[in-house]
Amino acid sequence: MFTFIGGIILLILGYFIYGKFVEKVFGVKEQRQTPAITKRDDVDYLPMGKKRNSLIQLLNIAGVGPIFGPIMGALYGPAAFIWIVIGCIFAGAVHDYLTGMISIRNRGAHLPELAGKFLGKAMKHVVNAFAILLLLLVGTVFVTAPADLLVGLTPDWVSFGMIIGAIFIYYILATLLPIDKVIGRLYPVFGAMLLISALGVGATLIITGAPIPELTFANMHPDNAPIFPLLFLTISCGALSGFHATQTPIISRTTQNESQGRFIFYGMMIAEGIIAMIWAAAAMSLFDGYNGLADILANGGPAAVVSEASIAMLGAIGGTLAVLGVIVLPITSGDTAFRSARMIIADYLNISQSKIMTRLWIAIPLFVLSFALTRIDFTLLWRYFSWANQSTAVIALWVGAMYLFIAKKNYWIAMIPGIFMTMATTTYILNAAIGFGLPLTISYIGASIITAVIIALFYKAASKSRANALPLDDDIGQAA
Template sequence: MYTFIGGVLLLILGYFVYGRFVEKVFGVKEQRQTPAITKRDNVDYLPMGKQRNSLIQLLNIAGVGPIFGPIMGALYGPAAFIWIVVGCIFAGAVHDYLTGMISIRNRGAHLPELAGKFLGKVMKHVVNAFAILLLLLVGTVFVTAPADLLASITPSWVSFGLIIAAIFLYYILATLLPIDKIIGRLYPFFGALLVISAVGVGVSLVVTGAPIPELTFANMHPDKAPIFPLLFLTISCGALSGFHATQTPIISRTTKNESQGRYIFYGMMIAEGIIAMIWAAAAMSLFDGYGGLNEVLANGGPAAVVSEVSVAMLGAVGGTLAILGVIVLPITSGDTAFRSARMIIADYLNISQKKFTTRLWIALPLFAISIVLTRVDFTLLWRYFSWANQSTAVIALWVAAMYLFIAKKNYWIAVIPGVFMTMATTTYILNAAIGFGLPMNISYILSTIITISIIALFFKAAVKRRKDQLQLDDEPTLAA
């Protein structure tokens, strides 16, 4: 219990201390006009209030990641708490803040465009394909996951296919209509449900004295799966997630003032970390050990854990409300996943999004592909999502590091987590069955060599780009 409560308090402290430090490193300019004002089109670019933007950002980035990921990561024991807290403060929140603020400084640009600017033109094309793949996986996972949960609490005559169709219909509308028409209006209600459900489970854990395990570095996983790199790929959205780099530009296009960035981008990642802590703690404490948790996951997946935890902690009525709160998370990330994919494709092809018909013909093929992907097993989709997700996070951190290096600012705040996650993600890809399937010891050696090579290439390119930047008067931004 002390580890859990202490971890939550550290997350809150991290926002006020390290978050302020990161903000100071970046250098906010309150007088500078944001893209919400300079590029206003009343579809994707338009100014909205700080609280509204923050709530949309939280729901955008949350998904089932800070719930399903920590539930599966709980199999490793309290080591999951360490990654959630440390990862969230020093990696995830830094990642979200820097990608959001750099996007604001570059006309609300998405990650592919930023990668092209700061890592080279080839990377623009690579990251564009990567981002679309990731968003399609996210959108699909966030259709099937809430559909499973809804099916568990709806009458038997409501078919799974009907639920899938209803979710897709909502996603189509949210993707195509101006951001303030559906997303801006519904998210306050969804947000209230999310907060109530998360707080309800968290308070119940403390009040009932749930046997939440204390800090240990031992590997508690029943199958003794290696903590490194698997834990850092399993728990993504609750600690560090590349998906967030695809979502922050949505809000960078609606932020009124740069001074709101820490609250919106860094702060909402901290909030997501707290949600992750709550669900990891619940999973560790309510199933008679890690073997019991493993059995529930094997029989019903993370959705079964959510259902059992919600009912056990809050009763039948409260549990149903909590499940609805969890259902809200993936739905409010799935809609913006497709919206972000539509925006990235439009930016890549330089197509204006003012007309409804142009938005429509870009979005429909995305939904067609996603419908096909819903027939793929969720567990397999999640594995590919984890790999693509953390690879995107690595790219975003190196983009942020390059920006800071060129601007002669403290680039280590992005380089250190970037190096760590490059090593973890590369090791996973080399070792995993869905990757190269190499033995773990060989994967460690090769990933070390690859990581060192990437570091060397980064600094070589960074020194050259800084020299080139000396010819310009302003900080590194995309050409107007």
């Protein structure tokens, strides 16, 4: 229990201490106009209030990741707590803040455009393809996951396919309509459900004195799966997630002032970390040890853990409300995943999104592909999602490091987590069956070499960009 409560306290302190430090390193310009004002189109670009933007940002980034990921990561034991706390404060929140703020400085640009500017033109095309793949996987995972949960709460005549269809209809509306028409109006209600469910589960864990394991670095996984790199890809949302780099530009286009960035981007990642801590703790304490948790995951997946844990702690009515709160999370990330994919494609092809028909012909193929992907097993989808997700996070962290290096600021705040996750993700790709399937020791050696080469290439490119005075910010539309 002390580890659990202490971890949440550290996350809160991280926002006020390290978050403030990161903000100071970046250097906020309160007088600078944001894209919400300079590029306003009342579809994707329009100013919205700090509280509204923060709630949308939290629901955008907090899909099933900070619940399903920590539940599966709980198999490793309290080491999951360590990664959630340290990863969230020093990697995930930094990643989200820098991505959001650099986007604001560059007319609300998405990650592919930022990668092209700061990592080389070729990277724009690579990251564009990568981002679209990731968003398709996210959108699909966040259709099937809530559908699995809803099946158990609806009458027998409501089929899984009917629920999938209803979710897709909502996604289409949320993707095509102006951001303040659907997302801006529904998210306050969804946010209340999210907070009630998370706080209800967390409070019950504390009040009932649930046997939450204390701090240990031992690997508790029943199959003895290696902590490095698997834990750092299993728990992504809640610690560090590249998916967030695709979501923050949505809100960078609606942020009124740069001074709001720390609360919106860094703060909401800390909130997601707290949600991850709660569900990791629930998974560790309620199923008679890690073998019991492994059995439930094997038979029903993370959705079964959510359902059983919610009802066991909160009763039938409270548990149902908690499950509904969890269902909200993927739905409110799935809709913005498709919205973000539409915006990235439109930016890449330089297509205005002011008319609904231009938005429609970009969005429809995305939904067709996603519907086809719903036929694939969730576990397999999650493996590819984890790999694509953390690879995207690595790219975003290197973009942040490059920006700060050129600006002659403390680039280590992005580079250190960037190096760590480059090593972790590369090791996974070399070792995993869905990658190259190499032995773990060889994968460690190969990943070390690749990471060293990437570091050398970074310094070479960064020094050249600094010498050539690469413009960091796009000042078009700024007042004189």
